[in-house]
Amino acid sequence: MTATLSNNDSTTADLPSDAPPIPEGATMVTVKIERFNPEVDEDLHWESYRVPALPTDRVLNLLHYIKWYIDGTLTFRRSCAHGVCGSDAMRINGVNRLACKVLLKDMFAKSGETTITVEPIKGLPVNKDLLVDMEPFFEAYRAIKPYLVTSGNEPTRERTQSIAERERFDDTTKCILCAACTTSCPVYWSEGSYFGPAAIVNAHRFIFDSRDEATEERLDILNDQDGVWRCRTTFNCTDACPRGIQVTKAIQEVKRALMFRR
């Protein structure tokens, strides 16, 4: 971590005049963002910003600082800002993370100036700056029928399930559809028709649910050319998941179900 700054430090001179005072213990870091404005730019390009950062800040705080005090045109999604809504997935220092879950104390360089690179997630069309078109991602999600399918009369009470039956698919219920896994997958980068890890995770959530009756149908969908057999087990998805879902394991379990359950 580099030396901390006081309010009177010379490097604060280039900060905008309406910016709040730099808090005690803050360090100046460089945030390098891959930007794109479809109305002006031909292509994506990098822009750097110097912003003050506390060890307790998250990358999202730095993006807010840039948007609020330096360049209001910076565009990105964020909603809850606490790692639950899954809006702010982006490529931070080359890996897919939620900007609201990455703490600055883990990002400071061992020595010298800290630079943090931020890019939009890969494999989806960039609309503007860090904002991508999520439609191809949700199209794959819808295609695996991510809802309970049953037949016969509705029960008058809840559809009960044992603790063990619920435990079977517990891991894959945690998905927040942030697309960090799907857009970290090299197969998805080169072939967008691949369902991608997130869709398979959400299929897994219903395939292994004892109450659901469309298991065969979902297995058929994932047995096709764009399904689970495209997975090369690179584990990028498991590394990227901000919820800690064992994504690759879930994909392998679907493969296993295809091989041995029918």
Next chain:
Amino acid sequence: MTTTEAPLSVDKPRSATRPAARRNNFELYSWVFMRLSGVVLLFLVLGHMLIMLFLDGGVQRINFAFVAGRWASPFWQFWDLTMLWLAGLHGGNGLRTVINDYARSETTRFWLRTLLYCSIVLTVGLGTLVLFTFDPNIS
């Protein structure tokens, strides 16, 4: 107030945009085949290289007579035939996957696959023909 050219409508959220699943196990079988043939090939190829390159004088002693002597035995004929077929199909299936991953247009995909399938048939077919019709007394 500005007006938009495009009609303000939203597609039905559940309309199918993908072709229906084909309900066959081809991708499953090809995935299993890659794993099984890989294990067998490991044994066959390493054994082949050990015999051809290292044991008993190594690569220096390989000539027409040496190959003719080996193929006189049905065991080595079977070994080489299995290796040829498994390597041809294993490598071909791997390339098919690579083409599926990287070809951008359907036309490119079709022609690359056609080229691939022709070359597999040619190499595996020619190899098989030679293995079965090999004449040690050819002048």
